[in-house]
């Protein structure tokens with residue numbers, strides 16, 4: 001457990017980077033510090049491993065004031081990942097990861113063996129292990145950065161904008177990997193980002209800071225989206241926060257309906273009315289695209305299947321969240337979102353109104369549960 005008590009950091013030029021911060025971080029939690037540039041996220045994080053010293057206030061780690069702990073010893077228990085990965089350019093990937101364990105006295109052979117295991121754990125192909133950092137992509141370097149921070153198995157991991165320098169697709173991969181890793185490792189992670197989407201995706205707790213180092217809200221991500229505590233938070237999380245909040249709602253209870261499908265071989269024989277759509281599938285049942293009456297006529301006139309079908313929308317898997325289900329429906333040319341199984345085969349469809357009905361039902365159930373809780377509490381008080 002990490003506890004900030006009335007922590008302020010004022011730099012010598014008078015800048016107040018962190019203003020009277022009180023924060024309680026549970027062991028094993030994934031806490032994200034989010035806010036605009038210059039709001040004191042990095043300063044707050046670096047005070048935890050004593051790279052920066054608070055001007056006033058105390059930080060305790062499992063009840064012990066960290067200002068009384070030798071910084072070198074303290075940092076042995078705190079992994080640190082930064083945006084540029086910070087790898088040593090003249091050491092191979094495996095030796096970069098083995099650096100800290102070797103410094104701690106592990107033999108080079110043992111440390112390398114362990115390093116390979118950690119590299120595998122963060123999803124890096126082991127053929128990269130003998131390369132030098134410059135021979136890796138940005139995303140691969142970040143994986144090595146995470147592996148290096150994990151190599152000494154520290155209970156705490158500090159991550160300062162680790163994924164902000166890579167493209168959006170790689171970034172999503174790294175975020176998913178991080179979620180998977182945390183599911184396995186259960187470290188105490190403090191993660192800094194200025195991207196609210198990243199914050200609510202990764203964090204089980206999110207701390208929103210505003211300029212001047214003020215903590216505006218510290219809450220579960222769904223609460224940050226559903227009930228912003230201040231105007232600042234409401235502006236910061238953005239206008240489509242309601243839509244983004246759908247990602248915290250499971251789609252499991254939405255019944256899928258059957259979708260009319262056809263394989264390429266069946267297309268010339270299709271009889272469709274105006275406004276009707278059929279999903280073209282491979283022999284294995286995976287979606288290829290949508291076709292309507294105009295497309296079928298084009299095929300009969302000799303056009304290729306590719307030229308006669310409309311590309312499908314996004315896909316979702318039963319059990320994914322409502323945001324994915326809704327996105328699938330509204331991005332689909334037919335208005336029907338396509339659900340697939342783990343092998344990519346179509347399992348059914350959903351339209352946007354069904355998603356919204358499910359949302360309304362979940363909210364009604366929540367209201368009922370809240371009211372029942374409230375009246376139960378009231379009765380208890382009367383007794």
Ligand SMILES: Nc1ncnc2c1ncn2[C@@H]1O[C@H](COP(=O)(O)OP(=O)(O)OP(=O)(O)O)[C@@H](O)[C@H]1O
Pocket residue numbers: 011012013015016017035036037038039040041042043044194
């Ligand atoms: N060494 C320093 N001396 C003076 N001011 C500093 C120093 N380091 C940071 N600051 C200032 O303190 C404030 C908080 O900086 P900090 O880096 O903690 O913010 P941040 O939220 O992490 O920003 P970013 O997202 O841009 O990294 C900023 O106004 C910054 O200019």
